Amino acid sequence: MSFRVLVTVPLPTKARSLLERSGAEIVYPSRFHALGDENSAAFVLEAGLKTEEALAILKREKPVDAIFTTLICKINKEILDTAGPQLKVVSTVSVGYDHISLDECWTRGILVGHTPGVLSDSTADMAITLCLAAGRRIPEARQAVLDGSWGDWRPLWMCGMDLHHATVGIVGLGRIGQIVAKRLKAFDCNLIYSDVIRNEAAEKEFGLHYVDFDDLLQRADFVLPHIPLLPETRKLFNLKTFKKMKKSAIFVNTSRGPVCDMDDLYTALKTGEIAAAGLDVTDPEPLPPSHPLLTLPNCLIVPHVASASIRTRLDMFDLAVRNTIAAINGKPLPSEVKPPSAKSKL
Template sequence: MQSTKQLIKAGFIIRYLSYSTQFIRKRCFSSTTIMSSRPSVYVTRRVPQIGVDILRKTCDISQWESDDPVPRDVLLRNVEGKDALYCLLTEKIDKELLDRAGSKLRAVATMSVGYDHIDVVECSRRNISVGFTPDVLTSATAELTVSLLLATARRLKEGISAVKDGSWGTWKPLWLCGQGLDGATVGIVGLGRIGTAVAKRLQPFGVDKILYNNVIETKSAKEVGAHFVSLDELLKNSDFVLCCCALTDENRGLFNEAAFSKMKKNAIFINTSRGGMVNQDDLFKALSTGQIAGAGLDVTTPEPLPTNHPLLTLDNCVILPHIASATYKSRNAMSELTARNISAALQGQEMPCQVKV
């Protein structure tokens, strides 16, 4: 009798546990379903945390947790089914990637001011909003541009090497003399936000004249007393030629043999725009033959530049690893704006900084 009661009791316990397990499974499935209803965002790099934290409040995040670019095959696999993509300059956002992402993709936001790596026309055709991060890196880029100009013009690279290798020797009146800004003519190709910010920072150095060339004249020129001239006139008359314009199909390779041949022998060329603006073979020839005095580059093609590249053999060429926006303040602001661009698009709103096609 006792044994029968125990069996009945055990049966009740087993059925109770079975019902409980089913209930828990249903609740877990329901919870998973709710979570998956949140928009999904793929972040293609380890980026300043502020942007990721903003997105986590309303989105499910998956991320390539590395300081190095995500491999193309991994990127293509991980964008499948995503609602938004948080990318960098190193990711090519083309038709192949958009096809792999699928019809759910509503937003592509790049943590950069340049967006030539994104097929914006194809994105527009698919009603995908594209965001970028202008303004927030203007000051940092302008600071770096002036720093690079001074380092190149005053031959700091050669001076540092002379101290390191012991070839400094005694003081010599003409040794390591470079170009100064006092009384100089500066030519800026692309007097936009960054170009204007650079011009403002150069004024206290006592430059005599600022020339600029744009597709059209710009109102900001009056702020810095810049004079609109043709590109040929700018190249011919400038002691310093600064490339500060966005890269387009029309101006790709703008600084080539023909352009360098029009510049002064003592001219310094600076590029903090995009590597594609320059024909690097022609630049090497101009620098190695004395056609121009020096060049400072923060951008190259490709990036990183191979360590055996001819430009790296020249003392009169200073090359930096694309660090124009590399301040904590600027990079945090870029990350935040990228996240806000995505958040707005996912809510059906226009991005704070949206590319217009």
């Protein structure tokens, strides 16, 4: 079956081949053709289309049957209107789908696909990386090498927090939270968690202990949220929350930027309410270079790269392609964002 798909991001070789073999006519800007494959620097540096450019291409190239996109392109009502009534699917190369107007899609019968699962291990790896780097003050230690302040050995200089044998509090024991727990078990950590749903099977498997949220905050040496962005989780971590933590606590966030109030985090770190933070996600993204958090030596921030391993990113493209092809062929999506009514029937 032939179909037309607007692609807002350069496609790796395998993903492009899968689409073309399935009958896809790929619609995207001419500059993408000149980038080469995923091994070229130009390909790696190309972010893809934002909403305005995608809309302009749609106006010239409509109609399309599918939209294949990423987080930086907002799939809003105007995009959906312009794509035409035959649009069957919006497939995003991401776990998150805040950039897609879900209600508009569902009202029109448009399926929405995303890519959870394939990046869970890489995200868990990043959470552990940030625990170790923030806990052992790696950015400060590197700076000491660069600026020459590394001098004679001093007994307590650059001492930080061990991860092994620490009490680690996991907020949200979903797929990624459980993988993090699995890794932390090897560090002989005391693992506690809070969630709206208790998971006794995971408790037995990973040696977890179920506690309420406030108890977790008070006891944990490391606090790791692994929660979705919902109205009730937005700015869940704020100054009131940080004040309940240990002064020595380390906050590590690889979930969603807006679950943390960034200004309150700055205050907590600056005033010593908590010891350090490691962030893969921020609010907003990208974080402006002028943001006060970037002035703090005890705050390590990386640019939302938890899934940025070559294997994981290629797997994300592969799943997004399979979501697209399934929708076009009238088959169930391997990974669909379902309307609330559909979820309740599962």
